[in-house]
Amino acid sequence: MSTLHLNNFSDSASQAIAASRKTVAALHAELPRNDLVAWTAGNVSQKVEFPGAEEPVAGVFVIKPSGVSYDELTAANMVVCTLDGTKIDDDTSIGLSPSSDTAAHAYVYRNMPAVGGVVHTHSPYATSWAARGEPIPCVLTMMADEFGGDIPIGPFALIGDDSIGRGIVETLQDSRSRAVLMDRHGPFTIGTDAKDAVKAAVLCEEVARTVHLARAYGEPERIAQHQIDALYARYQNVYGQKDNT
Numbered sequence: 001m002s003t004l005h006l007n008n009f010s011d012s013a014s015q016a017i018a019a020s021r022k023t024v025a026a027l028h029a030e031l032p033r034n035d036l037v038a039w040t041a042g043n044v045s046q047k048v049e050f051p052g053a054e055e056p057v058a059g060v061f062v063i064k065p066s067g068v069s070y071d072e073l074t075a076a077n078m079v080v081c082t083l084d085g086t087k088i089d090d091d092t093s094i095g096l097s098p099s100s101d102t103a104a105h106a107y108v109y110r111n112m113p114a115v116g117g118v119v120h121t122h123s124p125y126a127t128s129w130a131a132r133g134e135p136i137p138c139v140l141t142m143m144a145d146e147f148g149g150d151i152p153i154g155p156f157a158l159i160g161d162d163s164i165g166r167g168i169v170e171t172l173q174d175s176r177s178r179a180v181l182m183d184r185h186g187p188f189t190i191g192t193d194a195k196d197a198v199k200a201a202v203l204c205e206e207v208a209r210t211v212h213l214a215r216a217y218g219e220p221e222r223i224a225q226h227q228i229d230a231l232y233a234r235y236q237n238v239y240g241q242k243d244n245t
């Protein structure tokens, strides 16, 4: 744990961290609710950036503690880490370790500045594609909309250091996809914030399941590239509500 304490941040930064802890705790409930995880095997994080120079670090991220039941997750036991993955003194117990995927989340935040949220699950259909080391081909309009093409496979990597994070960044940095299936491991998704990354995790599992079911009756055909491009452009720019605030 670093010697940095929550008290070292300004009131506005502390409030932003507190709001993120609340958000991230609540979003973890979406993982079991959408059948994306077994037991405690999945995690959500969100980055909090401090644009001014007055804070002790440029940013932190909030992530769940490792191996704690989703029912027991609250804002108060969300762990706060600096962007190198070190837990700060966040008023949680000194023995409460962050998720075992913390180094992977930290690497993504350090190397993909536009990413504000990261999610990892072992959702069963997406993980079955990962187990085969097979990308999910873009055979559904929802895939073109949300992922802009195939959902790629990332390299095989061991948990515990930067390896998984490096694999995620290498695979997604030049891709439109917000999901990567780490080889023989499972999906990691990214978003502008934690909610956006959770949405990508839910939709990744949905398309993994649907394409799997379709393949029981034959090989579905990939959508033509120009149609994928048109679908992606429309969905990214027109779909949903405009934020007028």
Ligand SMILES: O=C(CO)[C@@H](O)[C@H](O)COP(=O)(O)O
Binding pocket: 040, 041, 042, 043, 065, 066, 067, 068, 098, 099, 100, 101, 120, 159
């Ligand atoms: O891949 C694995 C375990 O097989 C990890 O992703 C863990 O399942 C994450 O659990 P937490 O440490 O986040 O509770």
